[in-house]
Amino acid sequence: MHDIMANFINLDAITILYLFGVGFVGGLVSGFIGSGGAFVLTPGMMSLGVPGLVAVASNMCHKFPKALVGAIKRAKYGQVDVKLGVILGISAEAGVLYGAQIQENIKKAFGDAGSNLYVSLSFVVILATVGGFVLRDAWKTYKSGNSQEEEKTGKLAKWVQSINIPGTMVYFKSLNARISVLFTIPLGFATGMLAATIAVGGFIGVPAMIYVLGAPSLMASATELVIAFVMGLGGSFKYAMHGLVDIRLAMIILAGSLFGIQLGAIGTTYVKPFMIKVVMGSIMVIVLFSRGLMVPVYLAQLGLIGALSDTTVKLLKTTSFAIMIFALLLGAFIVLRAMWQGKQAEKLRLASGALEHGEV
Amino acid sequence: MAQSTTRKKPVGKMVAMGLVSIALYAALLLKQDLINGSFAKGGIYAFLPIVTAFVFSYFHGAFTGHFWTVLGVEAAKKKKEVK
Numbered sequence: 001m002h003d004i005m006a007n008f009i010n011l012d013a014i015t016i017l018y019l020f021g022v023g024f025v026g027g028l029v030s031g032f033i034g035s036g037g038a039f040v041l042t043p044g045m046m047s048l049g050v051p052g053l054v055a056v057a058s059n060m061c062h063k064f065p066k067a068l069v070g071a072i073k074r075a076k077y078g079q080v081d082v083k084l085g086v087i088l089g090i091s092a093e094a095g096v097l098y099g100a101q102i103q104e105n106i107k108k109a110f111g112d113a114g115s116n117l118y119v120s121l122s123f124v125v126i127l128a129t130v131g132g133f134v135l136r137d138a139w140k141t142y143k144s145g146n147s148q149e150e151e152k153t154g155k156l157a158k159w160v161q162s163i164n165i166p167g168t169m170v171y172f173k174s175l176n177a178r179i180s181v182l183f184t185i186p187l188g189f190a191t192g193m194l195a196a197t198i199a200v201g202g203f204i205g206v207p208a209m210i211y212v213l214g215a216p217s218l219m220a221s222a223t224e225l226v227i228a229f230v231m232g233l234g235g236s237f238k239y240a241m242h243g244l245v246d247i248r249l250a251m252i253i254l255a256g257s258l259f260g261i262q263l264g265a266i267g268t269t270y271v272k273p274f275m276i277k278v279v280m281g282s283i284m285v286i287v288l289f290s291r292g293l294m295v296p297v298y299l300a301q302l303g304l305i306g307a308l309s310d311t312t313v314k315l316l317k318t319t320s321f322a323i324m325i326f327a328l329l330l331g332a333f334i335v336l337r338a339m340w341q342g343k344q345a346e347k348l349r350l351a352s353g354a355l356e357h358g359e360v
Numbered sequence: 361m362a363q364s365t366t367r368k369k370p371v372g373k374m375v376a377m378g379l380v381s382i383a384l385y386a387a388l389l390l391k392q393d394l395i396n397g398s399f400a401k402g403g404i405y406a407f408l409p410i411v412t413a414f415v416f417s418y419f420h421g422a423f424t425g426h427f428w429t430v431l432g433v434e435a436a437k438k439k440k441e442v443k
């Protein structure tokens with residue numbers, strides 16, 4: 001109790017503006033691809049002097065109300081599969097608890113550097129495989145010139161949809177098919193584990209819904225917001241029980257991110273579905289380099305490689321953080337650009353429609 | 361001729377929700393010590409940050425939604441076909 005207040009930093013105007021701004025950009029990307037932003041927000045708060053756990057807890061406490069607002073907005077566009085989101089969200093909650101436990105055990109056994117190395121390596125391995133796959137798929141769609149067409153269900157998803165395990169089958173409107181929950185449980189669990197490890201479960205959740213279950217990109221990214229809400233609510237409560245949430249930080253970030261998430265959600269109605277994959281894949285691959293840069297720092301701290309000079313460590317840390325911010329800004333730029341182009345195309349379409357009907 | 365799709369912009373709703381939102385944030389920042397002291401007690405007090413998050417998201421969410429509508433940033437007129 002005595003050091004409770006030590007968890008809370010002083011807020012000045014610059015800090016508030018900084019949190020608001022990062023919140024806005026993070027929200028914009030989340031509204032579009034279903035997640036993102038947390039990987040910049042948590043280290044961003046820590047750089048202001050917020051203790052690690054308080055940063056994670058406060059980030060989570062802004063995530064669930066943000067995801068709720070985003071999910072409601074995208075539900076209005078018919079993009080949300082609530083049933084799929086809740087079912088995946090519940091198993092994701094279990095994944096979060098398990099992931100947090102693993103983190104704790106690693107921290108006990110190998111200290112902070114070991115825990116950081118585990119987080120960075122998870123980032124690198126998962127982002128390289130999943131991010132590379134998502135980006136390659138988006139590129140193939142773009143090159144094939146079929147980006148206007150409706151997305152086709154992949155081979156793996158067709159197989160998953162063809163398996164019938166009596167007593168476990170549930171109909172999901174986003175898939176327009178019945179699938180066994182025995183497939184959704186491990187996917188949700190993996191999403192939760194990733195959320196507990198790198199704070200962005202959507203990097204597994206969204207691709208899993210698209211490629212394993214066969215959901216269209218727009219519905220997958222919108223449904224991820226439901227998962228984020230379920231996971232974030234449970235996680236926030238757990239952290240709040242220990243008094244770790246700094247509600248001021250959470251609500252200031254929320255102030256910016258609600259502007260962003262509304263805009264990102266609106267953006268999805270203007271773009272071709274494969275743009276979801278472009279934004280998600282690009283962010284994942286860039287963040288991968290950011291985290292990869294930190295691996296030598298942690299290896300050195302653990303004594304697995306020779307010690308690095310202070311200047312090198314500082315340089316690697318700064319570059320890593322700058323690359324992460326760049327990833328988020330690039331994502332936001334692609335979203336805004338795609339929206340702008342979509343809006344212009346709509347104006348042209350409406351104008352030519354009006355001409356055809358002799359209204360002008 | 362005005363298009364039939366043109367709707368009245370929700371300026372009044374935006375202002376009302378904006379004022380509530382500003383009041384909530386003013387209270388949060390002006391009463392920081394009191395809020396931190398009670399919200400960080402843990403245990404049953406965990407409900408405080410959760411309820412706060414819901415209340416802020418309701419009012420500020422409505423405000424930001426109307427804000428973009430008033431600025432003319434709205435969803436595409438023709439909804440995308442979703443399977």
